[in-house]
Amino acid sequence: METETLGSSCDACGKGCRGYRPHTWRALCIECQCAKASHLIYAPETPNLLKRLGYSDTSPFMNVVEEQLKIAESVGYVCSPLGLEKTQIVEFAKYVDPSVLPRIRDRSACLERLRRVHKQVPPQDVLQTACKSLENSQKNQFERLKDRRNRKALGLAEVHQVSNEDAKKSCHGCGERIVKPGKNVQGDSDRFVLKASHAEGMLWHPSCFQCAECKDHLVDFFYCWSADKNDILCVRDFNQSLRSRCPACDELIFSVELTRSMEGDHHTGHFACSNCDKSLTGHRYILREEKPFCIQCYEDIFANTCEQCKDKIGCDSKDLSYKDRHWHERCFKCSSCSTSLVDKPFATKEEALFCSDCHDEKFAARCDGCSKVFRAGMRKYEYRGKQWHEECFLCLECRLPIGTKSFIPRDQDVCCVPCYEEKYAQRCSKCTQVIKRGGVTYKGDPYHKECLVCANCTTQLAGVKFTSKDEKPYCAECYGQLFAKKCCRCTQPITGFGGCKFISFEERHWHSECFVCYKCDINLVGKGFLTDGDEILCPECGR
Structure with a gap:
């Protein structure tokens, strides 16, 4: 049928896996510890899944499927649901993802289909020789489950063009109404729907034909009908609905004896440490990233080292951590006074731990008023590079705490506003009140x-x-x-404002610009003049 391909690289871990190497019974690679499903370890000899599922070549269902595969291959496709002619397959492919209906030459889509085959139809579910945990006494049970699945539940979806009757229904997968193409239809319409022979009256959009449990597209449109769930499942989930699956080896459990844990049911002996494979049945264990570990392996691999004593912090000890550093509970103590810091406030200095008292005593800032330290939660008032406790930040004069009130500096001290105004503020010479502004x-x-x-x-x-x-x-x-001399010519005051100049003669005064001849108006400043009563004249006019 199919054989394991050793050496296939891992698609999940990114650790540079050198190739798949199977564990003796776990479904994982011992090279990279990733799941078996992360490696492309199977190469199908044929795209016909019925052969993988163990169907006889002479089965009527096999003949129908083989004929449909020939039609699909003739137009370049790997598979096809029932009911499609050559001309319809290409059109139907537009309604699904390329990996759901891959072209033979589309390598990427074919690889994705191959992964879906491996996931939904795992070889240990369909072939006894692929099972490592199946005992001889359990083989009949395996075959009965296989026969029940193949005869009563397995089917292949059939494609129909949307009819008037279909347009009255909704898709069983997404719940949206089926829309038949037409002239009056606006937006998207549905040309094809899928039907399952086991599910009378149910319809699916081509892109909605998915397993009801894992929500993955059903590979090659094969399904298993679950009467209990009234829905379609992939082969893997259908088998799991009938039998428990061991999470360690990924095989179905047919034994009456099994081990139950938080992870689920295990084969006897398979509930084991993920590192050393020691059975954990009846023993303490610890889950790490959903994997169980025995106490010894967990401590060897994951236990942190104590910063104080440098010993491993075992599972029976409390692991106290701070900023990616770890301590035993007994080692988490002040480096100065050795007081335990468990459930107490602490501080660090140069990676050393200190209780609040020791840290404050050694490193905390001190008040410039009382020289005592500032402890956690205390208010600190800072001004001009100095700092005070709330009760130490006092007015120079009244010695009362200033708090959040306004203050005014006085030399190196501060005064509250009332004291400053009372003692030091300037007062108006007229009203004697404090001059606050202007x-x-x-x-x-x-x-x-x-x-x-x-x-x-x-x-x-x-x-x-x-x-x-x-x-x-x-x-x-x-x-x-009120007080200025008057000009004898213009009679206006001579005030001297603005650099005004004036002339005086025998108790009479003139502005400089007004000291002119009373007849010809020539300016007489700096010149000889004559008087005629109250008038002054230039020598020419005085002849």
Whole structure:
């Protein structure tokens, strides 16, 4: 039928497996420890699965299948469900994945089909010689299961074009309605449906013809009908519905005696350590990545080494870990005072463990107020490179904790706002209140902006030109009106603001620009002039 091909590489582990080498009874490769199914270890002599399943060449069902295979091969396909003519196979192939209905020359699709054959129709389920755990007394049971499957449950899907009656039904696989092609049909429609002779009235989309348990596409459209589940199964899952499967050797169990564990039922002796094959029946074991290990192997392979004593941390000891480092429970202690740190807060420094007290005493920051350490959970206040406990961060004057309130620096200390305003803040020379913002200075004294005003009109003087008279400030306009000399020509005040120049003569005053001849208006600044009563004249006009 088929033979194991030793040396086939592994598709799963990526460890550079040198080739499949079978375990004496486990369904795995002793080269890479991966499952047997991960290696392409079977090469079928024929695409006809009925021969793999043990059907006779003279069986009527075999003749029907052989005829359908000839039709498929004539148009370049490996297999075909029943009911398709040559012209229909190519069209039907559009509705399924290439690996479900592979072309003979499509190597990738054929390999995927081959893997599906190996998974769904494993040789140990159909051939006694492929079983390593089958005893002579159990061979009759094997044949009875095989006969029950082949005679009562096995079938090959049949293709039908969607009829009006089919269009009233839904796909048993996905539950969606079957849609018959037509002029008024919008969107996708279904040209073909699959039927199973055992499942009267049930229909499947071509892409939905899958095993109800493993959800894999049924290889070459062969199925086994499960009356209990009222659904189609692959050969593997159908056999498992009737007999337990040993997870170690992947063979069906026909023996009355078996071992049960969390993994399921095992052949007697097959519930064993995944490393040394020692039987675990009646012994303690540990599961690692769903594989059982005896205590000795688990400790040798997986047990961590204690950071303190460098011994292995056995299964009977607690393994305490921190940042990929491990300790025995008895070794997990402070490196300074040797106090146990189990269920206690701890800290590390240069990979050494310390209890909270020792770590604080040796390494924790200290308060600049009381020189004591900051312990875990304490509030820390920092300012200008210094740090304080909450109760040590005090006002310079009132010595009360500042906490989260505003403060003002004073030399190297700090003051709360009320104390700073009371002791050190500038006060307005007029209203005596603290100047918090917008202050101005006049003759060395501080004022609020709104308090420095003209002594006559009370206009605010901040930012404008003003002068003083008898220690009182006046705006330029009030000062000119109240105290400035008047120009004899224009009668306006001579204030001197803006660099104004003026001329004085015999108790009379003029702006420089107003000191002109009263007749010809020539400017007389720096020139000779004559007087005629209240008038001044240039020498020409005074003749």
